[in-house]
Amino acid sequence: MKDVYTKWLVIVLVILWTVTPLYWFLSMAFKTPAEISSFPPSFYPKHPTIMGLITVLGRQYVSRTGEVFLPSGQSGQVVRGLLNSFILAAVVTVITMVLVVPLGYTFGRLEFPHKNKLLFALLFCVAVPPIVTLIPFFALFMKLRLTGTLLGLVIVTLTITVPFVTWLLSGFFRNVPYVERLARTDGFSRFETLVMIVIPMARVGIMVGAIVAFLFSWNEYAFAQILVNGTSATTLPASISGFLFQHPEPEHLSAAVLYSMVPPFAVAYLLQRHITKMNIVEPMGR
Amino acid sequence: MAEILIEKMRKEFAKGGTVAVNELTLHIKDGELMVLLGPSGCGKTTTLNCIAGLERPSSGRIYFNGKDVTNLPPHLRNIAMVFQSSLLYPHLSGRRNIEMSLRKSRLPKDEIQARVQKAASLLKIEPLLDKLPSEMSGGERQRVATAKAIVREPEAFLMDEPLANLDAALRESLRPELVNLQETLGVTMVFVTHDQVEAMTMGDRIAVMNNGNLQQVGPPEEVYNSPANLFVAGFVGSPPMNFFSGRLARTEGGFDFIYKELQVELSGRILENAAKLGETEIVLGVRPQHLRLCRSVQSGALEARVFGIERLGKEFIIIMEHEGDARLKAIVPPDFTTKPGEIVYITAKSEQVFLFDPKTEKNIAFM
Numbered sequence: 074m075k076d077v078y079t080k081w082l083v084i085v086l087v088i089l090w091t092v093t094p095l096y097w098f099l100s101m102a103f104k105t106p107a108e109i110s111s112f113p114p115s116f117y118p119k120h121p122t123i124m125g126l127i128t129v130l131g132r133q134y135v136s137r138t139g140e141v142f143l144p145s146g147q148s149g150q151v152v153r154g155l156l157n158s159f160i161l162a163a164v165v166t167v168i169t170m171v172l173v174v175p176l177g178y179t180f181g182r183l184e185f186p187h188k189n190k191l192l193f194a195l196l197f198c199v200a201v202p203p204i205v206t207l208i209p210f211f212a213l214f215m216k217l218r219l220t221g222t223l224l225g226l227v228i229v230t231l232t233i234t235v236p237f238v239t240w241l242l243s244g245f246f247r248n249v250p251y252v253e254r255l256a257r258t259d260g261f262s263r264f265e266t267l268v269m270i271v272i273p274m275a276r277v278g279i280m281v282g283a284i285v286a287f288l289f290s291w292n293e294y295a296f297a298q299i300l301v302n303g304t305s306a307t308t309l310p311a312s313i314s315g316f317l318f319q320h321p322e323p324e325h326l327s328a329a330v331l332y333s334m335v336p337p338f339a340v341a342y343l344l345q346r347h348i349t350k351m352n353i354v355e356p357m358g359r
Numbered sequence: 360m361a362e363i364l365i366e367k368m369r370k371e372f373a374k375g376g377t378v379a380v381n382e383l384t385l386h387i388k389d390g391e392l393m394v395l396l397g398p399s400g401c402g403k404t405t406t407l408n409c410i411a412g413l414e415r416p417s418s419g420r421i422y423f424n425g426k427d428v429t430n431l432p433p434h435l436r437n438i439a440m441v442f443q444s445s446l447l448y449p450h451l452s453g454r455r456n457i458e459m460s461l462r463k464s465r466l467p468k469d470e471i472q473a474r475v476q477k478a479a480s481l482l483k484i485e486p487l488l489d490k491l492p493s494e495m496s497g498g499e500r501q502r503v504a505t506a507k508a509i510v511r512e513p514e515a516f517l518m519d520e521p522l523a524n525l526d527a528a529l530r531e532s533l534r535p536e537l538v539n540l541q542e543t544l545g546v547t548m549v550f551v552t553h554d555q556v557e558a559m560t561m562g563d564r565i566a567v568m569n570n571g572n573l574q575q576v577g578p579p580e581e582v583y584n585s586p587a588n589l590f591v592a593g594f595v596g597s598p599p600m601n602f603f604s605g606r607l608a609r610t611e612g613g614f615d616f617i618y619k620e621l622q623v624e625l626s627g628r629i630l631e632n633a634a635k636l637g638e639t640e641i642v643l644g645v646r647p648q649h650l651r652l653c654r655s656v657q658s659g660a661l662e663a664r665v666f667g668i669e670r671l672g673k674e675f676i677i678i679m680e681h682e683g684d685a686r687l688k689a690i691v692p693p694d695f696t697t698k699p700g701e702i703v704y705i706t707a708k709s710e711q712v713f714l715f716d717p718k719t720e721k722n723i724a725f726m
Contacts, residue, residue, distance in 0.1 A: 251445045254413055260434030260463035274450045 102126060102327040109323050125324035126331070145325040147315050153305060154312030155332060157223060158291055161308055162336075164227050165290040169234045170283050176235075177242030177282075178267055182253070192243075198236035204295055206232070211299055221304035229296045234286040241285065245278035246271070284344060288337055309333045361423045361437075361514035361547050363387040363410060368419030370405050379405040381571040383419070392541050392548045394562035396555060398594070402571040403551045404519055410549060411517050412436050423514065434463055436515075439508035443520040446504035447492040454488040457507045464511070471510075478506040481540070498529045505537070509544065516541065516548040522557065534560055555595050559583065567591050589720040592644050592713060598676055598688040601650060603643045603661075604717060607633050616643045616714070622659035623707050629714060632723045641723075644713035650689035652677060653704040654697070660704035663687060665697050679703065 101109055102125045103118040124142050127134040131148035135141050145151070179185075180192060210229055211220065219225030249271060256266040272279065297311035310333065316326040364387070370380040380402040387393045395403040408414040410421060412433040420429045428436050439460070447456045454475060461471045479485050482502045492500055501521060508516060518537075522530045538561050541548045552558055558565045559579045567574040567582060567590070575587035586592035592600045605618025614633040616623040623643065625633050633641075653660060663679035666686060675695060679687045687705065697703060714723045 250449050252448055254408075254440070254442060255445060255448070257413060258411060258433045258438070258440045259459050260432075270448055274448070 098327055099331055100327075101323050102331050104324060106322075106324060125328035129325045129328040129332075145322060146319065147312065147322070147325060147329075150303075150307055150312035150315050151309070151329050151332075154307045154309035157301075157306060158309040158333075159336075161223060161226055161230065162287050162291040165230045165234055166283055166287045168227070168231060169238055169286040170279070172231075172235055173238045173242055173282060173286075174272065174279060175267065176239045178246050178271060180239065180243035181246030182249075182271075195236050195240055198232070199240050203233055207295060207299055210296070214300060220300050221306055222301070223306045226297060226301055226306065226308070229300065230290045230293055233293075234289050237289070238282045238286050242275075242278060242282045245282075246275060249274050280344065284340055287340065291333075291336055362389040362425075363515060363547060363549070364422040364425075365406070365410070366420045366422070368406070368409060368416045368421065370402070370409060370414065370416050378571050380409070380416075383568075383571075383573050385566055385573065385576065387547060387549060389424075390545050390547055392538065392550060392561060392563045394558040394565045395549065395551045395568060396553070396558040396562075396565050396594070397568035397574075398553055400570075401568040403553075403568050406568070407517050407519055407549060407551045410515075411438055411440050413440075437511070437513050438515045438517055439511050439513035440517045440519065441501075441504050441508050441521045443523050446500055446521075447507070449492050452489050452491055453484065453495070453503045453506075456492070456503060457488075457510055460507050460511045474510045474512075475506075478510045481509070481543075482506045497525045498533060501525065501533060505540070509540070514547065516546055518548065518550045520552055521550075523552070523554070530557070537561065556597060559595070565595075567594060569594070585722065585724060586644075586713065587722055587725055589642065589644070589715045592715070592722070596646060598647045598690070600644045600646050600713070601687045601689075602685075602715075603645075605641065605643060607636060607638050607641050607714075609638055616641065616712070618643065619661060620659065621661035621705065621707075623712060624709050625712075625714075626709050628724065629710075629712060633714060636723060640717050642715040642717050642720075643707070644715060645707045646711065647676065647688045648690040649708045649711040650687070651706045651708065652689055652691055652695060652697075653706070654701075655704065657704050657706060660706045663703055663705055665699050665701045665703055667699055668697065677703070679705070 100116075100118055103121040103123070104115070105120070105122055105124065108115060108119060122136060124134045124136065128142050129145045129148055129151055131144045131152055133141065133144055180188070180195070206229075214220045214225050217225075219228070252270060252274075253266060256270050261269065292310060293308070294310040294314075297308040298314060301307050302311040302314065309329070313326065313329045313333065316322060316329070363385075365383055365385045368380055368383045369378065371378045383402075383406060385393075385406075395406060397403045405414065409416050412428070412431055412435075416429060420427055422428065423436060433440075447453075448459065451459065457475050457478060458471060461474065464471075466474075475488075479488055482505055484499070484502050484506055487495055487499055487503055492503070495503065504521070521537075522533055525533065534557065537548075537550075550557075550561060562579055564576060564578050565582050566576045569590050575582055575591045582591060582595050586595060586600075589602070593602070603616075603618040603621060605616055605621070608615045608617045610624070612624075613630045614625045616625060616633075661681065663681040665677060666680045667678040669676040669678070670693070673693065674690050675693050677689045677691055677695070677697065679689065681687060689705070715721065716723055
């Protein structure tokens with residue numbers, strides 16, 4: 074019994090350790106500027122308000138006491154960023170998956186000359202920190218007039234998601250049961266085998282790959298900050314950084330961060346059943 | 360139904376690499392159950408894959424009913440195949456798995472349903488139709504895979520060690536079922552196995568292979584009673600045959616085989632064959648049940664030390680060690696009492712021995 078208590082104690086401590094700063098920061102989204110600057114600080118919003126959540130989206134907010142809060146100065150960038158982030162994440166996820174499913178299958182299941190060299194190149198792409206390619210990309214995009222465009226950001230993001238998800242999925246495909254001979258005696262071509270048999274069998278892994286691509290492009294900050302920040306193509310993480318060098322508006326910053334966390338949480342919540350069931354080693358595991 | 364002719368087939372996986380199958384010529388008769396038997400890596404599965412069309416021979420031809428099918432893909436050969444593992448699509452139910460065999464056949468829907476139903480009742484797997492493979496036992500999966508094979512009404516069944524992953528009891532109960540099914544349907548079957556008991560019990564004929572070369576083809580009793588060479592003699596039969604490398608010595612009446620103290624007087628056909636060879640080096644093969652053990656010194660008997668005893672109830676297998684030689688095994692009646700470490704004396708029944716040329720490894724009766 075004692076062990077059980079210790080275990081729970083440790084779990085609770087770790088959760089508190091992780092979640093408290095996050096809570097502290099996000100709770101500001103529901104406080105008024107006066108409450109944020111008060112001393113001693115309040116641990117939870119005394120008079121919770123959605124003022125920050127509204128004004129950061131560029132709307133005026135009138136409280137019940139008649140106090141008027143003007144739209145946040147950064148709201149134009151935040152709204153644009155929210156929209157652009159959705160477009161970027163959706164486009165990148167779709168393109169990534171269209172490219173990566175056949176690629177992952179090819180690397181995972183088929184034998185061909187120079188396969189190992191290509192796999193090594195792939196691993197290299199995964200291993201290089203994105204920041205290394207940032208300056209060359211910037212120089213290139215200046216010439217191509219792709220800075221400040223979503224297209225440019227899509228291209229750059231794909232250079233990261235494609236190798237990474239290919240690497241992830243090739244391992245997954247490798248462990249899908251070896252049904253190719255069966256499919257060939259049933260008269261299916263290689264392509265039909267992939268589409269009709271292997272993809273349905275690997276759907277959980279493919280879904281996880283898609284989530285990884287989505288989350289990566291949603292969260293991507295470094296490239297967005299350099300290539301599109303301050304333009305009409307800005308994304309949410311980049312636009313949030315715009316708060317940093319202005320008159321402090323912690324409730325707006327916190328509200329914007331809260332918005333940026335919604336999609337990842339929603340994805341994780343909706344797919345938690347699949348993610349916990351997923352078994353990379355034995356994809357068809359019981 | 361199909362008669363399958365393999366003509367001078369050769370398969371190497373890389374140019375100049377190892378030869379998986381070497382100049383194989385094999386005629387499989389219509390409605391026959393042919394077993395390809397051999398140790399792993401002997402080329403039997405490669406041969407089967409070539410018959411199925413999953414692999415293309417490097418040279419040589421394959422004919423079904425006289426028609427050259429060497430370059431036809433699997434689904435145009437009208438064959439069905441059952442594998443050792445990955446027998447079924449794991450994400451589909453039993454019924455959907457069976458239907459997949461006919462997906463490319465352009466048969467009308469109700470005809471497909473009727474065939475699935477017929478196959479299911481023939482193999483008694485109706486309760487499994489709506490289960491996923493992961494919910495079935497190994498034997499059930501095997502049955503569903505067999506149903507999947509027969510719905511196509513193929514001309515030939517190709518089976519690649521289908522029973523190897525099952526436990527011994529299940530294997531024994533499925534063996535006669537497969538043979539019975541093959542006879543009921545009157546279909547040609549090619550069955551690959553490394554298990555000589557499976558080969559002996561199931562095959563109309565057995566083709567023994569080793570290192571890509573065909574060693575011998577014949578009905579089980581022929582392969583057992585007159586093995587063509589040392590490999591076949593050692594591979595077929597359990598426990599395996601005992602070998603002694605000795606020489607032939609002329610005596611007054613004929614020839615004796617001599618190895619150390621062991622002296623076997625040859626008789627009958629063996630003697631005629633030995634007489635043609637004259638005094639020469641030779642390998643003597645004796646099946647375990649034809650070794651005679653004595654507990655006292657005898658003339659012409661080989662001394663050996665008992666290493667272990669396997670009590671099978673109706674008989675005992677005595678494992679013996681003899682200096683500088685591989686272990687010897689003898690089957691004796693259960694009233695023979697001995698224990699490990701004891702010395703026994705071995706003689707052989709002269710009419711039940713085989714002689715092999717030590718260089719060519721061939722049975723001298725075939726020379």
